[in-house]
Amino acid sequence: xxxxxxxxxxxxVLALPSHGATPAEGDNLAENQELSFWILDxxxxxxxQITSSRTDSDMIRQLxxxxxxEDAKGAMIPGAAESWEVSEDxxxxxxxxxxxxxxxxxxxxxxxxxxxxxxxxxxxxxxxYAWFIELMNIVNAAEIVAGEKAPEELGAKALxxxxxxxxxxxxxxxxxxxxxxxxxxxTPQKVIEAxxxxxxxxxxxxxxxxxxxxxxxxxxxxxxxxxxxYWDAANTVMDKVTFVxxxxxxxxxxxxxxxxxxxxxxxxxxxxxRLQGEYPDQxxxxxxxxxxSYLFNLSDKGPEALKDLRVRQALSYAxxxxxxxxxxxxxxxxxxxxxxxxxxxxxxxxxxEMAGWSQAERMEKAKALLAEAGYGPDNPxxxxxxxxxxxxxxxxxxxxxxxxxxxxxxxxxxxxxxKVHIDRLNNQDFEVARYAWCGDYNEASTFLxxxxxxxxxxxxxxxxxxxxxxxxxxxAENPADLYKxxxxxxxxxxxxxxxxxxAQAQMINADLRGVPLENVMSTWYAKDMYRVAE
Amino acid sequence: MFxxxxxxxAVAIPTLLLLIIxxxxxxxxxxxxxxxxxxxxxAQVLANLNEKYGLNDPLWKQIxxxxxxxxxxxxxxxxxxxxxxxxxxxxxxxxxxxLTYGTLSFIVAILAGVSLGVIAAIWHNSWLDYLAVxxxxxxxxxxxxxxxxxxxxxxxxxxxLLPGGGWSFTDPTFWIMPVIALATSYMASIARITRSSxxxxxxxxHIRTARAKGMPEHRVIIRHALKPAMLPVISYLxxxxxxxxxxxxVIDIYFSTGGIGKAFVDSALNRDxxxxxxxxxxxxxxxxxxxxxxxxxxxWIDPKIRY
Numbered sequence: 001x002x003x004x005x006x007x008x009x010x011x012x013v014l015a016l017p018s019h020g021a022t023p024a025e026g027d028n029l030a031e032n033q034e035l036s037f038w039i040l041d042x043x044x045x046x047x048x049q050i051t052s053s054r055t056d057s058d059m060i061r062q063l064x065x066x067x068x069x070e071d072a073k074g075a076m077i078p079g080a081a082e083s084w085e086v087s088e089d090x091x092x093x094x095x096x097x098x099x100x101x102x103x104x105x106x107x108x109x110x111x112x113x114x115x116x117x118x119x120x121x122x123x124x125x126x127x128x129y130a131w132f133i134e135l136m137n138i139v140n141a142a143e144i145v146a147g148e149k150a151p152e153e154l155g156a157k158a159l160x161x162x163x164x165x166x167x168x169x170x171x172x173x174x175x176x177x178x179x180x181x182x183x184x185x186x187t188p189q190k191v192i193e194a195x196x197x198x199x200x201x202x203x204x205x206x207x208x209x210x211x212x213x214x215x216x217x218x219x220x221x222x223x224x225x226x227x228x229x230y231w232d233a234a235n236t237v238m239d240k241v242t243f244v245x246x247x248x249x250x251x252x253x254x255x256x257x258x259x260x261x262x263x264x265x266x267x268x269x270x271x272x273x274r275l276q277g278e279y280p281d282q283x284x285x286x287x288x289x290x291x292x293s294y295l296f297n298l299s300d301k302g303p304e305a306l307k308d309l310r311v312r313q314a315l316s317y318a319x320x321x322x323x324x325x326x327x328x329x330x331x332x333x334x335x336x337x338x339x340x341x342x343x344x345x346x347x348x349x350x351x352x353e354m355a356g357w358s359q360a361e362r363m364e365k366a367k368a369l370l371a372e373a374g375y376g377p378d379n380p381x382x383x384x385x386x387x388x389x390x391x392x393x394x395x396x397x398x399x400x401x402x403x404x405x406x407x408x409x410x411x412x413x414x415x416x417x418x419k420v421h422i423d424r425l426n427n428q429d430f431e432v433a434r435y436a437w438c439g440d441y442n443e444a445s446t447f448l449x450x451x452x453x454x455x456x457x458x459x460x461x462x463x464x465x466x467x468x469x470x471x472x473x474x475x476a477e478n479p480a481d482l483y484k485x486x487x488x489x490x491x492x493x494x495x496x497x498x499x500x501x502x503a504q505a506q507m508i509n510a511d512l513r514g515v516p517l518e519n520v521m522s523t524w525y526a527k528d529m530y531r532v533a534e
Numbered sequence: 535m536f537x538x539x540x541x542x543x544a545v546a547i548p549t550l551l552l553l554i555i556x557x558x559x560x561x562x563x564x565x566x567x568x569x570x571x572x573x574x575x576x577a578q579v580l581a582n583l584n585e586k587y588g589l590n591d592p593l594w595k596q597i598x599x600x601x602x603x604x605x606x607x608x609x610x611x612x613x614x615x616x617x618x619x620x621x622x623x624x625x626x627x628x629x630x631x632x633l634t635y636g637t638l639s640f641i642v643a644i645l646a647g648v649s650l651g652v653i654a655a656i657w658h659n660s661w662l663d664y665l666a667v668x669x670x671x672x673x674x675x676x677x678x679x680x681x682x683x684x685x686x687x688x689x690x691x692x693x694x695l696l697p698g699g700g701w702s703f704t705d706p707t708f709w710i711m712p713v714i715a716l717a718t719s720y721m722a723s724i725a726r727i728t729r730s731s732x733x734x735x736x737x738x739x740h741i742r743t744a745r746a747k748g749m750p751e752h753r754v755i756i757r758h759a760l761k762p763a764m765l766p767v768i769s770y771l772x773x774x775x776x777x778x779x780x781x782x783x784v785i786d787i788y789f790s791t792g793g794i795g796k797a798f799v800d801s802a803l804n805r806d807x808x809x810x811x812x813x814x815x816x817x818x819x820x821x822x823x824x825x826x827x828x829x830x831x832x833x834w835i836d837p838k839i840r841y
Contacts, residue, residue, distance in 0.1 A: 042792075045618045052571070123578040126586060128571065130579050147578035200618045218616070218627055219792035220701050246699055247787040247796065251686055255698040258691040419566030419805055426574055456573055 020235035021514055021530045029237065030511060030531040036242040038252045038264045042219040043243065046200040048185040049120040052128040054438075057182040059243050062224050062526050063207040064185035067095055067113065067164070068176060072528070074345060074442050074519035076176050080108060080186065080208065081164070090171030090475075095164040100231040102188055103205075103212045110158035112186035112208075118144075118151035119192075120183050132183040135440070137172045171475050177441040180523060210236050210527035219245050230527075237530035253507070262509040265522065269392050272331040272505040281510045285332025287343035289439035289520045290502035291447065292336070294319070294385065294400065296495065299428040299460035305373075305381055306431065309494060314369040315383075315432075316497035317354055317362040318407045319400055324500055328395050331505035336498035338487045339437075340447040343501075343520040347444045348480050350487040366407045375408065382410040387434035388421035396499070397434060425458040433458070436502075442521050444483040445473065451495055461495035510534075535833065539826065546822045551601075553818045554811070558597050561807055568614035568805040587614060587808075600811065610812040615804045621812040624797060629816070631701055632786075632793035635709055636779035639717040640771075643778075647721040648767070651728025655736060655763075656755065666725065674722035678715045682788035685711045699790035712789045716782055720774055727770055732763040761835055768835070772828035776820045780813075 023029060037058070045051045048060050069079040082098040100108040119125050121133040121144040133141045139155025155167035168175065178184060188206045192199045199205060205213045210232065211224035222243045226236055244261055246252035249268040255261050267275065267283075275283040294315075296306045305311050321335030337355040340347050354362060375381040385400060387393040394415065401411040416424065424430050435458070439446040449455050452470055453462040469486040473479035491498075504522060508515050514529035516522075569575060569583055584590045588599055603609045610621035647670075654666035689711060690698035702708045735741065736759055744754045786796035794813055801809035833839045 042616075044616050047618060050617050123576070123582050126579050126582040128569075128575060128579075130576060131573055145576045145578065197612070197618055197620075217701065217792050218619070218624070219786065219796060220790050244700070244790070245792075246790050248683075251683055251699065251788050254683070254686050254691050258694065258698055260690070260698050417566075417803055419570045419803070422572055423566040423570045425572075426570070 020232050021237040021528050022235070023237070023530055023532070024513070027513065027530075028533040030533040033238050033531055034240040034242065035238055035512065035526055035529060035531075036244050036260065036262050038256065038261045039243050039245050040247060040249065040252075040266070042245050043216070043222055046205065046213065046216070046222075048182045048187055049116060049125060049127050049129070051182060055243075058524070059222060059224070060182045060185065061180075061209070061523070062211040062241055063205070063209040063213055064182070064187070065100075065209045065230075066179050066181070066185045067097075068179040069525065070180050070516075070519060070521065070523045072514070072516040072518060074516070074521055074523065076180065079180070080113075081179075084176075091168050093166045093168070093175065094159075095166070097162045097164065098231060099162075100208060101229040102208050103227050103229050104188075104191075105229060106188070106190075106206075107161065108186060108208045109161040110164035111161070112188065113164050113184075114154070114156050114158050115189045116185060116187040117156050118154050119187065121145050121154055122151040123147045127183070129183045132178070132181060132440070136175060136178050136184075137168045137170055139167045139169055173474065173476075173479060174441050174443040174445060177443055181440065210525070211241055214240075221245060224526075232527065236527045238526045241526040256507050262512055263515065264507045265504050267331060267505040267507060269328070269395070270330050275505075275507060279507070282507050283505070284508060284517060285503045285505045286517045286522075287334075287341065287520050288502040288504040288522055289341045289344060289442065289446075290436055291339055291341050292396075292434075292436045292499045292502065293339065294497040294499060295425075295430075295433045295435040295459045296461075296497070297428055297430050297432070297459050298462075298495070301428040302459070303383065303431050305375070305383070308373045310369040310373040311375070311381065312494035312497070314366040314373070314407060315404060315409070316494050317357075317366040317369075318403045318409075319497055319499060320359050320403055321500060322359070324396060324399060328399060329392070329500065332503040334501045334503065336501045338491050339451070339496065339498055340444045340483070340487060341439065341501050341520065344439065344444050344447070345442045345520070346480055348484050350484045350491070352488075352491055363407065370407055370409070377408065380408055380410055382412070384412045384414050384431045385434065386414045386416060386421065386424065386430045386432070388416055388418045393434050400499075428458065428460060432497075435496075438502075439521065444487075445470065445479075448473075448483060448486050448490070451490055459495065461490075461493065463489055463493055463495075465489055466493075535830075539830070542826050542829070546819075546826075549822060550815070550818055554601065554815060555597060557811060557814045558600065559593065561805075561810060562593060564805065566805055568807060570805070587612070604815075610815075611808040613806055613809050615801070615806040615809070621808045624809055625794060625812055625816060628792060628794035628797050630703070631791050632782075632795060633779050634703065635712045635716065635785065635791065635793070636775075636782075638709060639713045639720070640775055640778050642713055643717040643720040643724055643774075644771070646717070647724025648728050648764075650721070650725035652732055652755070652760070654725070654729040655732035658733060666729070670722040670725040672722075673718045674726075676718065678719065678782070679784045679788070681718060682711070682715045682784065685715060686788070699788070701789075701791045708791075712785045712791055715788070716778065716785050720778070723770065724767060727767050728763065731766045732759060735759045735763045765832065765836060768828060768831055772824045773821065776817065776824050780817045780820060 039055045041055055043056050043059055044053050045056055046060055048064055065079045067079055067081040068076045071077045080097055081095040084093055084095045086093050097110055120127050121130055121141050130145045134145055140149050140153045143149040144151050144154055157165050159165050191206045195204050202213045202215050210227055210230045212227045214223045214225045216222040224241045226239050252264055256264050296312055325333045325335050337352040338350055342349055385397050387397045397413050404411050425433055437450055448470055451457050451461050453467050466486055466489045469482045473482040476482055511531045511534055516524050588596055612620050613624055650666045650670055654663045657663050686698045689696040696707050696710055700708055741759055744758050783795040783799045786793045798813040
């Protein structure tokens with residue numbers, strides 16, 4: 001990027017108002033400004049640096065505030081930082097914090113961020129998300145996580161109470177996008193040191209977010225009420241947020257319909273078309289940055305057959321993605337012919353040949369390819385598909401079993417609970433496995449990085465050209481084209497059989513406003529919402 | 535009697551010990567561990583986690599440390615999955631809930647079940663009998679995971695009478711649906727056992743004698759028939775009581791009660807060793823205790839039984 005362009009981009013960012021709930025013209029605010037949000041599983045931890053769960057993060061985001069927030073479309077806007085600059089080499093970011101207070105009245109300082117980030121990286125904290133600080137490419141992060149350097153050597157320094165300087169090991173185009181993630185939220189050192197692990201309990205927890213924790217009954221509900229010390233409390237309309245745990249989706253839906261729950265951001269599979277018909281003002285489906293696929297084991301432990309490109313192509317062609325999306329899931333998902341989610345910001349979808357073919361053509365090609373590879377009625381290919389326990393995964397696996405049977409491949413289905421599934425994937429003990437990936441930030445590299453040699457990449461795919469494209473993309477002015485090429489290599493090599501791109505079928509109370517429907521990361525802030533009178 | 539109780543308590547301790555050791559070993563044999571996850575943890579982080587939870591030690595030492603922790607400090611350790619909480623805290627918050635709805639369900643199941651069974655036996659082969667048997671068969675074949683969603687549909691969505699889930703110790707409206715859902719099938723079993731046992735007792739010699747003396751029928755039933763008819767019911771109730779108060783995963787899932795039934799199943803799936811052990815010990819100890827209580831009740835009800 002040219003210097004000029006950088007400066008312009010910065011100026012635009014700075015000119016943006018920070019968000020806040022701004023009721024639209026003509027909206028009458030309702031008397032009741034409370035939101036009850038459904039969650040499937042109990043909250044595991046409310047400690048920003050300890051949690052590894054998306055559900056927890058949704059609650060933590062109400063209780064703490066990072067340097068940056070996301071707006072309704074997923075663009076980064078000022079949060080705890082009022083403004084920031086980046087050095088010409090792209091390695092040093094300087095953040096200027098606004099005057100803000102913790103819920104106990106203490107000022108929020110740059111030191112609070114330094115403490116939190118060191119805490120996340122420090123192996124003594126044993127955070128399952130320590131890798132996130134590494135992903136941000138902060139100087140010494142990797143060494144600290146590995147226990148080779150002291151946490152104090154992290155490249156994040158408080159120049160004074162209101163100025164935070166972060167140095168990176170290399171230019172990182174997505175760096176700013178990581179700053180709305182829970183792992184990067186500041187935490188109050190004094191409170192944590194005084195209370196230990198119990199600091200996240202109601203009454204003890206101190207946060208800098210728009211809400212403070214009022215109660216937390218594990219597996220029942222957790223409530224947060226407006227934080228009067230929050231810097232933008234004057235523009236916060238919603239008074240109270242309740243996270244209601246209901247482990248059964250159908251019961252949750254009944255309770256939604258009874259008015260006990262205002263917002264369900266996932267619906268039971270197959271229910272969306274009916275709900276959309278009955279409640280057109282409440283049922284919506286929005287893209288969500290996750291992709292579902294069948295992963296091929298290309299490692300030495302994997303079956304010989306899968307090392308043949310023609311076999312992988314045949315298997316991928318044979319999957320009828322329209323049936324999966326339109327007949328099984330029915331929640332607004334889109335068929336996937338590549339890996340990165342289509343709605344990721346700045347991502348340009350690659351041209352994929354197979355996407356243009358009819359299913360009949362694909363089947364024909366699949367059969368021909370299999371025959372070419374030496375598999376047929378006399379020498380049928382047999383494979384196993386491994387999936388983790390879930391009704392939906394099971395339905396899809398059965399469908400794929402049938403699709404593959406049609407081209408003469410015999411499939412055995414193996415079902416494991418999640419922990420075992422993951423263990424087997426990490427040890428390459430599988431042939432074909434159901435696998436999904438959700439983006440950590442709104443940029444294509446969060447998906448593509450998975451298949452880098454040395455990435456998580458449980459099928460052990462490796463292609464030097466692919467790796468090089470990703471490495472180049474990290475410092476490129478405009479990486480979109482490189483990502484597109486990488487995606488083409490990935491699908492050309494058929495490292496996986498993409499199945500579908502996620503969407504969230506949701507039910508949203510008709511009088512609730514401000515739910516971000518265009519943010520593919522589904523990042524939301526109750527402070528930006530409000531309820532209107534009917 | 536005292537010697538009997540002492541003897542049983544003496545056996546209880548090695549029983550519990552064996553339970554702990556076996557569960558501990560089985561749990562560690564299961565594939566996957568609490569820290570198995572998609573992104574493998576950095577070596578140093580994993581080492582620290584293992585250190586924190588004492589997983590680096592050989593198994594025998596882990597068991598030893600675990601046992602001494604319990605005996606010396608009554609400390610069941612920190613939870614792997616809920617890092618903000620200890621196992622003691624998890625049980626302290628979940629057990630009172632299951633104890634409350636479990637005890638209530640137990641009382642409801644006994645009152646309704648025994649009444650149905652007695653009515654059916656007294657008016658044997660009348661329409662009352664058929665009605666009582668019909669109700670209990672209906673209740674038996676309707677599992678609670680079917681019943682729970684129906685209850686929520688009817689009482690929460692249609693009639694808006696009861697909250698669809700959640701828990702409060704002070705507001706009984708939260709108790710009603712969990713209690714109905716949990717009590718129903720137990721009530722049915724109790725009714726069937728009571729009915730057949732009551733029929734047997736009513737046909738026995740001492741009842742004929744009582745009736746021949748001209749004793750009023752209600753006294754015959756209450757004083758002479760009901761007590762002996764309760765023996766099989768009581769032997770059924772001991773283990774039932776334990777399973778009711780230690781929670782039902784179905785109730786916790788459908789009614790968001792926050793009890794330990796769900797916590798127990800989750801701990802097994804998530805390899806939360808500490809929570810799993812804690813709840814196993816709780817259930818084991820209660821089972822031993824209530825089996826003992828049942829034996830004592832036996833002696834009290836049936837003078838023929840001597841220990």
